[in-house]
Amino acid sequence: MPGGSIYVQPNEKYTGSSPQWWYEKFWREDASNRRKYRIAKAAVGFVVGVALGLRFGLTGESALVGLVLAAIVAAVDWYLDWRSFHATAVWRGARSGEAITGRLLRRSLGRLGYRVLDGRAIRGQASIDHLVIGPGGVWIVDNESWSPDTEIACYAGRLFLGEKYGTKVAKPLVEQAEAFSELLTREAGVAVSITPLLAVHCGVLPRRGGIVRAEGLTLLRPRSAARLIKAADRDVLTAEQIELLARTAARELQRV
Structure with a gap:
């Protein structure tokens, strides 16, 4: 390969394609990590919600408060991820x-x-x-x-x-x-x-x-x-x- 090395084999991850193509590729590959972080954030939201429920005397409903707060945290995190990807739509040629x-x-x-x-x-x-x-x-x-x-x-x-x-x-x-x-x-x-x-x-x-x-x-x-x-x-x-x-x-x- 012209300009290449006989000692280092070409890596498909870093050859060819446009910056937009790589952006979308890395975005898709990072989906599992984003889900893991979202679950972790939701778990923190659940704990905080339960603590708030107990703090304000909602002993029987503390778990429900935790679930609601966890759902809100997960929804906001999803929206922020979607918004950051959507903001690149024109650059990617999607809009x-x-x-x-x-x-x-x-x-x-x-x-x-x-x-x-x-x-x-x-x-x-x-x-x-x-x-x-x-x-x-x-x-x-x-x-x-x-x-x-x-x-x-x-x-x-x-x-x-x-x-x-x-x-x-x-x-x-x-x-x-x-x-x-x-x-x-x-x-x-x-x-x-x-x-x-x-x-x-x-x-x-x-x-x-x-x-x-x-x-x-x-x-x-x-x-x-x-x-x-x-x-x-x-x-x-x-x-x-x-x-x-x-x-x-x-x-x-x-x-x-």
């Missing part, structure tokens, strides 16, 4: 980030007078996932997902994705926002400035605030994207301007 974000944007903003156009591009240029036009202004929203342990942060104004610079991610979106802004301003006759957002489906965002702003780009969770747009000043565009911009975007921007 579509565009579909998730588009649904959230429409559900949160549709009744407030916002228009959401999916999959748009200036002819011959890269596409964006969502264009949002409403009383608070105009945004482009793209979707991205990194491995679960990738830390997303801003240091000295620079975007970092793990140990790598994030300029190659931020710069194209900022440039697309500027290009969309120029086109809509020219064709609709309404001066607009477009804010680029990146909905992060998997990766580690700061615990405090959950938003990273760097190099002209805002990175946040899909639900936070809708909240951020909704919180903007709602006196930027009138209903007539929103309709004009939406019709112009539908006409001038290529659907992808």
Whole structure:
């Protein structure tokens, strides 16, 4: 085998396949350990429940209190495990980030007078996932997902994705926002400035605030994207301007 060793036989556990494939493989293999830990936690919950029952004079019902608390502990532990795995669904290719974000944007903003156009591009240029036009202004929203342990942060104004610079991610979106802004301003006759957002489906965002702003780009969770747009000043565009911009975007921007 080229690049291998004649002394060490190749180990199937560490050859081939994508990080997503390995993640799912290790998750399945660890299922028995997770069950053991869950049973141990439930047992502790049972003991604590019995102790609480005795402490408050529920001698006859102490075992029942223990069983209820054990069931609650096991259920919470199962939910946390499921949630951590579910959070990687877009990264693993099991769900579509565009579909998730588009649904959230429409559900949160549709009744407030916002228009959401999916999959748009200036002819011959890269596409964006969502264009949002409403009383608070105009945004482009793209979707991205990194491995679960990738830390997303801003240091000295620079975007970092793990140990790598994030300029190659931020710069194209900022440039697309500027290009969309120029086109809509020219064709609709309404001066607009477009804010680029990146909905992060998997990766580690700061615990405090959950938003990273760097190099002209805002990175946040899909639900936070809708909240951020909704919180903007709602006196930027009138209903007539929103309709004009939406019709112009539908006409001038290529659907992808």
